[in-house]
Amino acid sequence: MADFDRRTALKGGLTVSAVGLLGTATTSAADAAPVVAEPKIHDTAAWSARPPSGTIEVQNHxxxxxxxxxxxxxxNVTDYTLEHAFWASRSIQDFHMDTRGWIDTGQQFTNSRGGHITEGRHRSLEILRGGTKHVLGANVGNNNSTCIGIENEGLYSTEDVTPALWDSLVKLVAYIASQYGISPEFIKGHRDFNSTECPGTVLYNRLPELRTEVGKLLGTASPKVDLPGWPLLKPGDTGPRVRTAQELLRARGFAVPVDGVFGxxxxxxxxxxxxxxxxxRDACGATAATDETGFLGSDVWPLIVGSGTDPRALKARLAG
Known part of the structure; x- marks a missing residue:
């Protein structure tokens, strides 16, 4: 297989580095993850995608x-057929192009509740197979040049994913990680970058499990323990974390009460x-404009924290 030969040829001292907003990981190619088999991925032609309305940008990294x-x-539909997965992919593309005004589907890949994986943005599968470049998507506000995104069909704020979706997610993430030499600790949720509920609290809380399972497929050691992230606060929330946010906002000149009520x-x-x-304002929801106005998450907290505050210490206090 040509792709296997490409990966085998890397075994010789080249260095693979990942540098970004949430951390840095560097591994030598000799220690890079072994090749993980490509799961079944249905390309854009298979689900009759519309042609993009503009040029697909392929970045040289x-x-x-x-x-x-x-x-x-x-x-959380119960139609687990491939036909439904294709319909969902078309619906997502229509919404992204016709309502959001994007040139194509925003995410690179889509995973259905039946466990069917489809290519999202055109050329994503081709470029992933190459393992050296990146199709620029539109799924993580202000961070699309560093992120490859997977939309998982459903709403996972209070319910869990289906076993089929979870199985296909593990396989797809492991394949992507293998192709690009991405360490499992760099598997993130949308809310790690933007002030959004996405990917839902239940699925977000399973990300440590996802990193562990992917690590097993890659043959790597257990992922590093994550440092606490910024909490997601929403209008209507109450408690000490809201009070802390209000204190920081007041220090920035906003006339807000310090009552612990997100009003x-x-x-x-x-x-x-x-x-x-x-x-x-990257309100997640691939087929509906979910209103997440005023959510306070990963991209807003750093803007209200004063220069004299240690962000790590504050994160740890907020997580306690």
Whole structure:
């Protein structure tokens, strides 16, 4: 196989590095992950994708992160057929092109509740097989040049994924990681980058398990323990973490109460911070514009933390 020969030829001292917003990983090619078999991936022609409305940009570098999403809609359906997976892929593309105004599907790959994997943005499968370049998508606001994204069909805020979806997700992520030499700790959720519920609390909480399972397929040691991330706060939330956010907002000049209640004034302040700093409002939901206005997450917290505050210590306190 040509792809196997390409990977075998790497065994000789080249260095694979990943540098990005959430950390750095470097491995020598001699220690790189073994080849993982490509799972069945249905390309854009298989599900009758529309042609893109613009040029697909292929960047001359590998992605740093593999990012897990959920589609929100059409919800947690029980139609697990391949035909349904193809329909869902077409629906996602229509929404992204006709409503969002993107040139094509935003994510590189889509995973159905029946465990069927489809190519999302055109050329994503071709470029992944090459293992050296990256198709620029539109699924992680302000970070698309470093991220390759997988939309998982369904809503996973309170419900778990199907066994078939989980199995195909593990295989797809392991294949992507193998092709690009990505270490399992660089498997992230959308909310690690943007202020969004995505990929849902249940699926997000299973990411450590995903990293472990992928690591086993790669033949690597157990992934490093993640440092605490920034918590996701939403309008209506209450408690000490909201109070901390309000204290930081007040220090930034916003007239918000410090009462631990994420009310309208706190929401308005968070929106103002995001707008002033040009953050892309990346409301996840591949087939519906979910309203996540005013969510305070990974991209907003650093903007309200003062220069005299240790972010790691604050994250640890907020996680406690």
């Amino acid at each position: 590998k992605p740093t992160y593999i990012v897990v999403h959920h589609t929100v809609e059409p919800g 309208k004034s706190t929401k308005d302040a968070v929106v103002a911070v995001a707008e002033r700093n040009g953050l892309e």
